[in-house]
Amino acid sequence: MRFVDLSHTIEAAMPCYPGTPAPIFHSLASIGEQGFAEQLMTISSHTGTHVDLPSHILPAGSSLDAFTVERFAGKGVAIDLRGLTGGIITVEALLPFRALIQKSEFLLLCSGWSQHWGSPFYYEGFPVLSPEAARWLTGFHLKGVGVDMISVDAPESADFPVHKILLQQEIFIIENLVCPPALLHSPFIFCGIPLNIVGAEASPVRAVALIER
Numbered sequence: 763m764r765f766v767d768l769s770h771t772i773e774a775a776m777p778c779y780p781g782t783p784a785p786i787f788h789s790l791a792s793i794g795e796q797g798f799a800e801q802l803m804t805i806s807s808h809t810g811t812h813v814d815l816p817s818h819i820l821p822a823g824s825s826l827d828a829f830t831v832e833r834f835a836g837k838g839v840a841i842d843l844r845g846l847t848g849g850i851i852t853v854e855a856l857l858p859f860r861a862l863i864q865k866s867e868f869l870l871l872c873s874g875w876s877q878h879w880g881s882p883f884y885y886e887g888f889p890v891l892s893p894e895a896a897r898w899l900t901g902f903h904l905k906g907v908g909v910d911m912i913s914v915d916a917p918e919s920a921d922f923p924v925h926k927i928l929l930q931q932e933i934f935i936i937e938n939l940v941c942p943p944a945l946l947h948s949p950f951i952f953c954g955i956p957l958n959i960v961g962a963e964a965s966p967v968r969a970v971a972l973i974e975r
Contacts, residue, residue, distance in 0.1 A: 766950075768870075768908075768939050768969040769811040770879060777884050777938075779912055782806045807964040813906070813956050814935040818963040819925045824932065826962035831955060834934070836867030836905050838952030838971060840945045843889065844874040851891045853898045867905045868952040872941035876910040879940075890916050896927040906954070908936035908969070936969060945971055 770776070778784050786804040793799050808814075813834065816823025841859045843851060851871060856863070863869055871891070878884040888911040891899075896914075899907060907914070907928055914924045914935055928935055936954050951972040956965030 764973045764975055766942060766945060766971040766973060768941065768945075768954075768971055769967070770876075770938055770940060772805065772810045772966065776810060777879060777912070778806065779808060780885060780917070782808055785809055805966065807959070807962055807966070808937075809966050811936070811938045811940075811954075811969050812964050812966045813954055814925065814929065814937065814964050815962065816929040816932055817961075819922055819929050823929060823963075825960075826956060826958075826965060827960050833905055834955050834967070835951065835953040837865065838868040838870060838950050839863065839866040839947070840870040840872050840941055840950075840971075842943075842946045843871055846873060846889050849887065849889050851889050851895055853892070853895045856895055856898065862947065863899070863902050863904075865949070867903065868908060868936075868954075869899065869902075869904055869906075870908040870910075870936075870939060870941055870945075870952070872910055872943075872946060874910070874941075876938075876940050879938075884912060886917050888912065890914060891924045893923045893927060896924045900927065900931045900933065904933050906934035906936055906952075908939045908952075908954070910939045910941040911937065913937060936967065939969055945973075948973070950974075 817825040954967040954969040
């Protein structure tokens with residue numbers, strides 16, 4: 763089994779969604795003074811590669827503790843959308859991958875946008891699912907949809923329609939993924955396990971793809 767890391771590192775001054783504070787790291791103890799090292803980390807639940815849960819958007823949506831750990835792992839596929847033009851991922855753009863999606867529980871939409879991680883370009887102009895495409899995806903047996911962008915909705919969105927469509931069906935959203943080209947169009951096991959936080963509406967995850975050698 764080969765492990766492929768799909769997660770960005772968490773560090774100070776890392777890219778965060780506009781309005782979300784950057785992580786803060788504060789030393790509580792050092793080996794030189796206390797004989798051990800410990801630090802205090804202050805991070806948003808939406809820091810870096812993270813999973814959105816229904817309670818993130820929906821008033822009556824389920825939070826993290828409503829789901830067993832098995833819900834965050836399953837058969838995955840990553841599809842190549844790097845040649846997409848127009849900034850909208852339509853149903854027509856997804857149709858060629860219907861057979862792959864039908865066999866999968868986690869669909870990763872790989873636009874190549876993670877190449878802009880750390881750049882001002884990362885925050886705007888990224889491709890997003892159309893509401894129609896999001897509704898089309900709810901017709902499959904998906905546990906989650908992942909993207910290598912900062913959001914599944916456009917940055918100027920006020921009502922987050924794609925979030926609502928997917929989360930109403932309890933299809934988790936994994937944002938800020940790294941999607942290496944070698945992963946495209948071949949089956950793997952996706953794991954994006956969140957921290958076990960009571961009442962959480964989101965959590966950072968260490969997303970990985972497990973590939974049979």
